[in-house]
Amino acid sequence: MQAAYIDKFGPSSEIKIGELPRPQIMNDEILIKTIATSVNYVDTFVRSSSFKTKVDFPLVIGRDAVGKVVETNDNEFKPGELVWTNSMGYDGRAGTTSEYVAVPCERLFHLDKSLDPIKVVASLHSSAxxxxxxxxxxxxxxxxxxxxxxxxxxxxxxxxxxxxxxxxxxxxxxxxxxxxxxxxxxxxxxxxxxxxxxxxxxxxxxxxxxxxxxxxxxxxxxxxxxxxxxxxxxxxxxxxxxxxxxxxxxxxxxxxxxxSHATVDQLQDAAHLITTAFSQGKLLDDDVLTLPFNQAEKAHRLLENHENAGKKIILKF
Ligand SMILES: NC(=O)c1ccc[n+]([C@@H]2O[C@H](COP(=O)([O-])OP(=O)(O)OC[C@H]3O[C@@H](n4cnc5c(N)ncnc54)[C@H](OP(=O)(O)O)[C@@H]3O)[C@@H](O)[C@H]2O)c1
Structure with missing residues (x-):
């Protein structure tokens, strides 16, 4: 699968685009096909290691994603269903800027199909x-x-x-x-x-x-x-x-x-609250700059140089 990843910590120029093996899911994981990820300041902190966290190289970058379930061992999630996550890419978990991501069930949430996935992924990090x-x-x-x-x-x-x-x-x-x-x-x-x-x-x-x-x-x-x-x-x-x-x-x-230190319980409570707000049309007003996923390096550079004009940068697959 295609992915944006790093082999070592460093500046945005360390971000590579290339083939990595498609993840195999464990019992407690769901395989999703990524629709879009967002780029947040914290992604630049993990990439540069100014925020210290356990990672395995090559590290797929990115924390948040919206996607579609493709493979599941859990009855709660059905293939084809829209979902989101906002806690990948740190603490030993692979990130989201890849065509497929294996997400632990407890970190995956349902996305109502009436909602715009781009607006949702733009909102997740700041809303949570x-x-x-x-x-x-x-x-x-x-x-x-x-x-x-x-x-x-x-x-x-x-x-x-x-x-x-x-x-x-x-x-x-x-x-x-x-x-x-x-x-x-x-x-x-x-x-x-x-x-x-x-x-x-x-x-x-x-x-x-x-x-x-x-x-x-x-x-x-x-x-x-x-x-x-x-x-x-x-x-x-x-x-x-x-x-x-x-x-x-x-x-x-x-x-x-x-x-990054939020517990699974805190993330789940926040997911419940923000999903309810989304269904009421709230929290979905971020201005967005959408780039193809293979421009992940540019996205990090724009954010670090404050050249994103206040827009949330989204990487689309
Ligand atoms: N600890 C955490 O878990 C966590 C999570 C998420 C984000 N963060 C951090 O939270 C910060 C904000 O993130 P964000 O995405 O909301 O950034 P943002 O969209 O850039 O918001 C920052 C806001 O501050 C305004 N501002 C600039 N100078 C100001 C001043 N002197 N007084 C008051 N406001 C001023 C900016 O206005 P203008 O646009 O007019 O300049 C902008 O609206 C970042 O540092 C991020 O790393 C922390």
Whole structure:
């Protein structure tokens, strides 16, 4: 089968396109024929090994996929059925940028045939991240307040949509071009990200910066007592001892999260939540740039150089 893979960690130029053996399925696996994969920052981190994880070379790259079942030992999945996965390509599992992928049953989910597979695969990574972050990591409660910084982005918009479904009061920082989209999703206060966050007078029960550009020191000041920050990117500064004292004396918490460490239970709960949202037409609004799968190297380069114009890159078979 044709695949995009690496023989060693390194820059995007390490990505090769070529023939690899079609995988043989084990008892707990389903063989799918890939329709499309998405390219996310995390794929570049695994490829370069800036995120350390167990891999076997040659490593087929890619984490998410939509596809069709071709071979199965499990009654839950029927040949020809549309399915998706979002946790391949790390922790010893082969990735998804190949014509066929053997996916463990517990990591495979049904895809309603009325949905556009490209829109779905574009949404999976950011939607699952947002779902697990809100429900499990921050354990958000209805009627509390959330600030999403960088809310115009892929993760940001998913956080807003899911937080509104959970009855949170949501405020955002974004480019002013994104205000109308965010207001349509139910955001109460939209702040322009060109404004200093220190000028925001509201205080929040939860705060998530998706941009990685806001000082943690400034964000701590925006929290209510018992407030929590969900950390999914690296902020530009470090906390001083005074700020750490401020955190604990206000019973506040910093909660780190990376979806690569999500448990199967967390991935399955998130799958249930986002599948329900998909069926209501939600979470499917990512702008998409579609390339043929053999342009995987270009896709990684575009993303790493921020030349994707904010679009989610999809590799199509
Ligand atoms: N930990 C995890 O498990 C996990 C999972 C998924 C993603 N992530 C990380 O989350 C981050 C966001 O991913 P994404 O796909 O949502 O990226 P994205 O679509 O590029 O979103 C980033 C957003 O930040 C905005 N922004 C830029 N400068 C800003 C500023 N000074 N203040 C506020 N917002 C600003 C951007 O606006 P403009 O477009 O106007 O520049 C953009 O809308 C990435 O670093 C990614 O690696 C982590």
């Amino acid at each position: 991240t947002a779902a697990i972050l809100l429900n499990d990591v921050l354990n958000v409660q209805a009627d509390q307040s959330l600030l999403v910084e960088g809310a115009g982005g892929h993760v940001g918009q998913k956080l807003v949509t899911l937080a509104k479904d959970l009855d949170l009061k949501v405020s955002t920082t974004s480019n002013s071009n994104d205000f109308s989209t965010l207001q349509a999703l139910g955001v109460e206060n939209t702040y322009d990200y060109h404004q200093d966050v220190s000028d925001i007078t509201e205080r929040f029960d939860y705060l998530i910066d998706t941009s990685g550009k806001i000082k943690l020191t400034d964000n701590v000041d925006l929290l209510n007592v018992f407030g929590k920050i969900g950390l999914i990117t690296t902020p530009p500064d470090a906390l001083t001892p005074e700020k750490i004292a401020q955190l604990y004396t206000h019973s506040q918490a910093l909660m780190g999260f990376v979806i």
